Amino acid sequence: MSLTLQTLDPRHDPEPSDWEELRTAAGQTVTWRYDLLRAYAWAAQAPVLLTVLRAGGAAVGAVSASLRGVRPRRGVYVTDRDPAGLLDVHAPGNRSQKGWWFTGEPGPERRRELLRGYLRGIRAELGAGWRSMVWREVSPGEPALLPGAVKVRCPTEPLARLATPWSDLDQWYSLLDRARRDSLRRRARSFSADRGLSIEIGPARELVTGTEAAVLRAENDLKHRGGLFPVAPLPFSYLEALVGGDEVMALAYRDAAGRLLGLSLILDHPTWPICFSWGAVLPEDGGRKHLYFDGYVRMVEWSIASGKAGLVLGKGQAEAKRDLGAELVPSSVLAVPL
Missing domain, CATH: 3.40.630.30 (Gcn5-related N-acetyltransferase (GNAT))
Incomplete structure (x- = not known):
């Protein structure tokens, strides 16, 4: 089933009609409510890019990332996106959660497939200058599920x-x-x-x-x-x-x-x-x-x-x-x- 990405700037883009249904189906807490994502994005130190993953038109997951551009400044995402930078995947305002999640309980191979599809789509969206990613709050066993041939792991505080x-x-x-x-x-x-x-x-x-x-x-x-x-x-x-x-x-x-x-x-x-x-x-x-x-x-x-x-x-x-x-x-x- 083909995967498509819906990319959103929560500051300006309207809430998808099925966002609450998606959040509830995935068991995500209130910090993923769209009005809170918007408030967080306006105060963030880098533009926030929210991506809804859709398989066959149905929402199956989401990824939230900050765009750490080479010219870090507010307000660049809509009118003057940086040509290069680092994509920082994390949950908005909460270190106890991950910045990516799915509906249901997809198996390891399906998770790899969805995240690879996300990576391909985001690189096409942002351009070739966005040449690296950071995934935060990675649990044991998850590195193998995340896309990329070379991975550098740095331990952080335990949860x-x-x-x-x-x-x-x-x-x-x-x-x-x-x-x-x-x-x-x-x-x-x-x-x-x-x-x-x-x-x-x-x-x-x-x-x-x-x-x-x-x-x-x-x-x-x-x-x-x-x-x-x-x-x-x-x-x-x-x-x-x-x-x-x-x-x-x-x-x-x-x-x-x-x-x-x-x-x-x-x-x-x-x-x-x-x-x-x-x-x-x-x-x-x-x-x-x-x-x-x-x-x-x-x-x-x-x-x-x-x-x-x-x-x-x-x-x-x-x-x-x-x-x-x-x-x-x-x-x-x-x-x-x-």
Whole structure:
């Protein structure tokens, strides 16, 4: 069946009529909602190219990539596309996901076929000057599925995943090191009994405003600005749309005056929700110590009560997450000269 590509600049091109159907069929989280892709693209440091893969006219997958041109500047994609550059495949605004996905569960050979078709089509679209690609968040076994004769692999931070198959929180506690278990329990009891602190978990739109989320998220983003292509803080418009929707949960800590002291945003999913971001006020600025670890207690409890298969805890703080029982899944960046 022939493969065709529909390439889109989310800043300007309208949403495909079947995009939500495609996103839902592929089990993708809310960060792939088209209005959020548009908000992300307007704030991105390089133009975003979204590609819908169609087999026989039906949408079967998608790939998102940043166009890292030889003249890095905003606004070049539509009117003055760079003649050369590097195609950087990654999920918009979320390091816990891949920048490519498919509907159903295609086997390895079909995945290779689809990605090879993507590569051929994108090279024809961009021109011969676009001579290399970078694939991010590549899992073990995936390099063989990605197109290219020469591949250079660079390990990155692992992805932490915590299965939650238990019926209550005590079953999770029982698996932890005794010192860690005792400290988590003690702090959880202390925070729950503190009348000057409220702790709520529920739909984000009911617990937090876009402005509050943007402030804490920006502070968190500034801690992770390293690397070859540092990620710009997510804009207010993005976070306002994110927390105002139906697919995001929030864990919010507030003081007696109602000030937001800590916030975790969770991208809801039927089986594996993603812990999207954490931000907290520093203790020297009026915040509370140890909210970060207490947050995991609350989120694990929520996951168990909601019948989830587990939580994707994301990247960073790998050793601390392993101490909490998470599996660390190796991840890498794959550079492919074309």
